[in-house]
Amino acid sequence: MNVVIGDFCHYAVHRRLGNEMLPDLLRRADNFPPDGGDDGFNQASIPITPVSPPSGLATGSFNSLHLESKFLAVISSRLLIIAALLSGASLCCAGDVQNINHARPFEPAIKPAFLALAPGAVEPGGWLRDWAQSARDGITGHLDEWHPTFADGWKGIPVNSRGANPDGTGWPIEQSAYWLDGALRLGFVLHDEALIRKVRARLDPIVDGVNKADFGASFIYWKKDFKPKGFDSWAHSQMGRALVALYQGTSDKRVLDALSKVYSDYPANMGTITMGGDGVSGLCNLDAMLETYSYGGDRRILDRVLRAIAQPEVDNEIQGWPSGRLSPGHVVVFYENMRLPAIVYPWSGDLHHLQATAGAFQWLEQQHMLPYGVASGEEFASGIGAFRKTETCNVTAMLLAASWMYRIEGGRDWGDRMERAFFNAGAAPVARDFQTMCYYQSPNRLDSKALPCEQPYSPGAGGIRFDRLGCPAVLCCVGAVNRIIPNYVMHMWMATRDNGLAATLYGPSTVSALVGQGVPVRVVASTDYPFGETIRMDVTPEKETAFPLYLRVPGWCKQPRITINGKMATAVPDDKGFVIIERTWKKGDEVKLFFPMNPLVVRGFETEFPSANRKYFNFEPNSLFQSRRLPYASVLYGPLLFSLPIPDVDANTPEKDVRWKFALDTDARKDDGSITVTRRSMPARWDWPLNAPIRLHAPAKAFDWQPTDAQALPEQPVKDGAPETLSLVPYGCTKFRISMFPVTARAWRDPSK
Numbered sequence: 010m011n012v013v014i015g016d017f018c019h020y021a022v023h024r025r026l027g028n029e030m031l032p033d034l035l036r037r038a039d040n041f042p043p044d045g046g047d048d049g050f051n052q053a054s055i056p057i058t059p060v061s062p063p064s065g066l067a068t069g070s071f072n073s074l075h076l077e078s079k080f081l082a083v084i085s086s087r088l089l090i091i092a093a094l095l096s097g098a099s100l101c102c103a104g105d106v107q108n109i110n111h112a113r114p115f116e117p118a119i120k121p122a123f124l125a126l127a128p129g130a131v132e133p134g135g136w137l138r139d140w141a142q143s144a145r146d147g148i149t150g151h152l153d154e155w156h157p158t159f160a161d162g163w164k165g166i167p168v169n170s171r172g173a174n175p176d177g178t179g180w181p182i183e184q185s186a187y188w189l190d191g192a193l194r195l196g197f198v199l200h201d202e203a204l205i206r207k208v209r210a211r212l213d214p215i216v217d218g219v220n221k222a223d224f225g226a227s228f229i230y231w232k233k234d235f236k237p238k239g240f241d242s243w244a245h246s247q248m249g250r251a252l253v254a255l256y257q258g259t260s261d262k263r264v265l266d267a268l269s270k271v272y273s274d275y276p277a278n279m280g281t282i283t284m285g286g287d288g289v290s291g292l293c294n295l296d297a298m299l300e301t302y303s304y305g306g307d308r309r310i311l312d313r314v315l316r317a318i319a320q321p322e323v324d325n326e327i328q329g330w331p332s333g334r335l336s337p338g339h340v341v342v343f344y345e346n347m348r349l350p351a352i353v354y355p356w357s358g359d360l361h362h363l364q365a366t367a368g369a370f371q372w373l374e375q376q377h378m379l380p381y382g383v384a385s386g387e388e389f390a391s392g393i394g395a396f397r398k399t400e401t402c403n404v405t406a407m408l409l410a411a412s413w414m415y416r417i418e419g420g421r422d423w424g425d426r427m428e429r430a431f432f433n434a435g436a437a438p439v440a441r442d443f444q445t446m447c448y449y450q451s452p453n454r455l456d457s458k459a460l461p462c463e464q465p466y467s468p469g470a471g472g473i474r475f476d477r478l479g480c481p482a483v484l485c486c487v488g489a490v491n492r493i494i495p496n497y498v499m500h501m502w503m504a505t506r507d508n509g510l511a512a513t514l515y516g517p518s519t520v521s522a523l524v525g526q527g528v529p530v531r532v533v534a535s536t537d538y539p540f541g542e543t544i545r546m547d548v549t550p551e552k553e554t555a556f557p558l559y560l561r562v563p564g565w566c567k568q569p570r571i572t573i574n575g576k577m578a579t580a581v582p583d584d585k586g587f588v589i590i591e592r593t594w595k596k597g598d599e600v601k602l603f604f605p606m607n608p609l610v611v612r613g614f615e616t617e618f619p620s621a622n623r624k625y626f627n628f629e630p631n632s633l634f635q636s637r638r639l640p641y642a643s644v645l646y647g648p649l650l651f652s653l654p655i656p657d658v659d660a661n662t663p664e665k666d667v668r669w670k671f672a673l674d675t676d677a678r679k680d681d682g683s684i685t686v687t688r689r690s691m692p693a694r695w696d697w698p699l700n701a702p703i704r705l706h707a708p709a710k711a712f713d714w715q716p717t718d719a720q721a722l723p724e725q726p727v728k729d730g731a732p733e734t735l736s737l738v739p740y741g742c743t744k745f746r747i748s749m750f751p752v753t754a755r756a757w758r759d760p761s762k
């Protein structure tokens with residue numbers, strides 16, 4: 010056995026070429042005190058209150074003079090970098106990629122931490138496969154049979170749907186591109202040929218249409234000489250993403266030809282980034298453009314990307330992000346836009362680009378993060394609160410943005426963020442059979458017609474009800490929901506630049522990839538995670554071969570244990586939060602991970618709606634915008650948010666006379682053992698059952714409480730009440746619930762002090 014343990018921190022840093030370029034800002038060992046001291050550790054890992062240090066990139070020091078001095082140096086060099094790139098000097102090159110498994114033909118000089126695997130390299134197993142199959146058998150596999158937007162979008166014909174233009178553009182090409190992309194990726198990860206065929210029947214005509222065009226076309230190929238701008242360019246970016254996945258999954262050269270043809274001639278002016286409104290941006294094509302360049306190498310594409318990000322108005326906008334100069338606009342737009350500078354960073358070499366995205370993440374987490382791991386957005390950012398809502402498109406967009414940061418920067422926090430969002434916010438807005446979904450979810454939900462209020466400004470009535478089409482009036486979310494599962498699965502494993510493999514997100518899965526000197530390996534991760542704490546990995550290389558296996562240790566896990574073929578290995582993570590096992594692997598090797606979970610009570614304040622959005626929210630009622638600090642507490646266990654379930658008759662009907670008026674009453678200072686855990690075996694088939702395989706039992710006090718939509722929580726900690734024990738289940742298993750609880754005076758502690 011060759012388990013390199015004691016020395017690998019040092020070793021790993023040097024092997025991760027990209028990391029040497031990263032600033033101290035992005036090294037977060039300081040943010041995770043190794044002693045695991047109770048609240049200090051926990052607070053650092055929980056980015057959901059406006060006052061506690063958020064996890065991830067920029068705790069505390071973000072506004073320090075130290076950082077500003079770094080910035081000055083960075084900014085003074087960045088114009089030179091951009092100018093050099095545009096004049097033909099190259100930070101990017103074909104380079105020596107032939108010995109790096111899963112490298113693209115054209116790699117940036119600044120190497121992202123991880124190399125993404127093609128869709129299909131990772132397959133879901135166990136409970137996750139059950140859920141993915143429900144998606145296939147439900148909305149994802151059948152949406153085109155349910156509405157003209159999905160039946161006719163991207164066919165170049167008029168679509169009988171709201172927001173459609175007579176020329177075949179408009180809302181349907183945005184909404185159906187979401188679905189086509191999600192359905193294709195789900196087909197790949199499940200290796201479901203029928204689903205892949207169904208989507209290809211829609212995408213192949215686009216590929217052929219582009220390739221047959223006389224000269225530079227767009228994916229909206231049926232409009233001759235058409236150069237998309239505004240909304241059409243944004244919708245176009247979603248199709249670009251789908252076609253990138255199609256190329257990655259099939260290696261069909263026709264697809265790459267079409268992508269290269271379109272993006273080498275795409276308008277250099279793709280618009281700007283506006284974070285304070287709802288203006289979608291054509292710059293969202295940048296990820297598909299860079300992916301296309303990395304495979305095809307048409308230099309004109311890279312030039313367009315670099316010119317687009319260097320536009321003065323874009324540059325001026327993103328410069329303010331690290332210092333929090335951001336406005337709370339439409340959150341889908343926010344998540345989509347905030348990732349763009351970081352995606353360009355490996356190619357631009359401009360460190361500020363990476364810092365900009367990191368700053369935007371931090372700002373959003375401080376101002377608008379809800380306990381299930383995704384920001385509020387109704388559709389505009391709406392602060393922190395128990396009835397605040399999150400548009401399902403935001404779950405998709407958050408996972409997408411975080412996956413890019415994970416791939417580029419490589420820190421485990423991104424994995425923690427993605428798991429929190431996926432296991433909680435990813436599950437709640439979908440019915441257990443994946444036949445219906447809802448546009449909005451909220452931490453607390455009491456009734457399907459009121460609380461939270463049925464009608465925010467947009468999209469109108471029906472926003473919180475489950476329906477085949479989500480909110481039938483606006484079909485973005487029922488399109489976007491299909492991307493959640495496959496994008497998570499695709500990022501569960503990634504390749505490393507030292508020809509190893511990294512377990513980046515957990516859950517039951519099988520990965521097939523190349524390691525070492527191009528040796529195929531298969532790793533099967535068998536686990537009930539996150540409903541269990543143990544993960545068994547069976548490693549099967551085609552032949553004995555040496556390679557490093559990177560294992561992410563979740564930030565919340567204080568005492569990880571790892572065994573290899575039954576022998577204990579020292580599980581000390583490196584500065585990115587990974588344990589790296591370096592050895593010669595052979596068939597039959599078995600790695601076991603044990604990530605013990607502890608109940609974690611997080612405390613925070615419900616805040617007012619952001620005043621910047623008063624106009625959007627019709628200026629009323631006034632009380633929504635008046636400063637408020639209403640205490641709440643939530644319970645986490647590993648990546649799972651727990652909630653008091655209000656049993657449902659169906660997804661729109663709660664059972665009557667269920668008691669839910671309680672204040673959480675656990676010790677504020679430490680894990681006092683007052684929350685206990687019970688488990689039962691996993692169900693034969695997973696469908697997010699209310700009768701969950703894991704329950705937490707938490708002390709509470711019953712008290713009278715009359716929440717309103719304008720004020721969801723009591724003003725002050727609760728002083729009196731009869732003691733009770735609540736039985737909590739994973740948030741994702743509920744359709745009606747309390748997950749942001751009032752808190753007793755005994756259990757309250759101001760997290761800002």
Ligand SMILES: [Zn+2]
Nearest residue numbers: 400402485486
């Ligand atoms: Zn939506």
